[in-house]
Amino acid sequence: MKQIIYIILILSLCSCEDVVDISLNESEPKLVIDASLNWVKGTSGNHQEIYLSLTRPFFSGEPTPIDNALVQISNTNGTVFGFSQNETLGTYETDDFEPMLNETYLLQIVFENELYVAETQLIPVIPIDFVEQTDNGGINGEDFEIKPNYSDPEETENFYFFSFETNITDFHILEVYEDEFTNGNQVFAYYTEEDLQVGDTVTIKSYGINERFYSFMSLLLTQTNSELGGPFETQPATLRGNIINQTTSSNFPLGFFRASEIDEVEYIIQ
Numbered sequence: 387m388k389q390i391i392y393i394i395l396i397l398s399l400c401s402c403e404d405v406v407d408i409s410l411n412e413s414e415p416k417l418v419i420d421a422s423l424n425w426v427k428g429t430s431g432n433h434q435e436i437y438l439s440l441t442r443p444f445f446s447g448e449p450t451p452i453d454n455a456l457v458q459i460s461n462t463n464g465t466v467f468g469f470s471q472n473e474t475l476g477t478y479e480t481d482d483f484e485p486m487l488n489e490t491y492l493l494q495i496v497f498e499n500e501l502y503v504a505e506t507q508l509i510p511v512i513p514i515d516f517v518e519q520t521d522n523g524g525i526n527g528e529d530f531e532i533k534p535n536y537s538d539p540e541e542t543e544n545f546y547f548f549s550f551e552t553n554i555t556d557f558h559i560l561e562v563y564e565d566e567f568t569n570g571n572q573v574f575a576y577y578t579e580e581d582l583q584v585g586d587t588v589t590i591k592s593y594g595i596n597e598r599f600y601s602f603m604s605l606l607l608t609q610t611n612s613e614l615g616g617p618f619e620t621q622p623a624t625l626r627g628n629i630i631n632q633t634t635s636s637n638f639p640l641g642f643f644r645a646s647e648i649d650e651v652e653y654i655i656q
Contacts, residue, residue: 415440419641431485451476500633504643509594533574540570545600593646
C-alpha cells in the first residue's frame, strides 16, 4: 500500500508545471530600412530593391512590412529614381537605376509624414583573384575550407564585406575585413561549413564598402554572435546606421544605406 502511495505522490509531483509569464517592456515600433544598392559586375544594375518594415515585440512573429511609404534615390546630377511597391508587401523596386562607381546617391523615404534621408557613395570592389580549397578545416580538422583570395591595394585604405551562400543552408554567412595589418598583400577571406560535400555550390560575393559600413557591420556581427549569450541576451546598445529622421530626430530608424559594386564567384566543392 505504501508503495502505491509513493508512486501516486511521485507522479503527482512530476505532473506539476508552473507557467511563467515574462513581462517585457515594449517600445514604439521603429522603421527598419534595408537599403542596399548592389551592382554585380557584368550586369546593368538597373534593378534595385529596398525593404521597409516595423520592429515587433520580442515574442511576436515576423516584422510588419510597410506598404504606404514614398521611396526615391537621386544622384548628384539631379536624376531621380522612384521606387514603387511590388506585389510583396514592404518591397519597393525600380528597373531604371543607373549605377556609377564613386557616384554619391541620396536616399529619401517619406513614411507617416516623416522624412528619412541618407547619403552614400557607390564603392568599387576589389576583385576576387582565385578561390582556394583545403580539406582540413573546422574544429575537427575534417571540414572543407574555402578561401577567396584578393590583392589588397597598397596605396589606399580598403574595407571588405564578404557573403557566403550554399545550396545546403537557407542563410548567408557574412564577414568583414580591413587592411590595417595586410595592406598591399595577397589576402583571403575564410569560410567553412561542416556539412559541405563534394559537388555542393558556394556562392561567394565580395562587396565594395566604405569605413562607416565596415564599422557598422563589425559591431552588428559582434552583437548578434550566438556565442555572446543566451536566447534572452540583449544588445549592449541600439546600433545606429547612417539614416536619419529629418522630421523627428529622436524617432530614428534602424538600418543602413549602402551602395556597392559586387564581384560574385560560384565555387563547386571539389
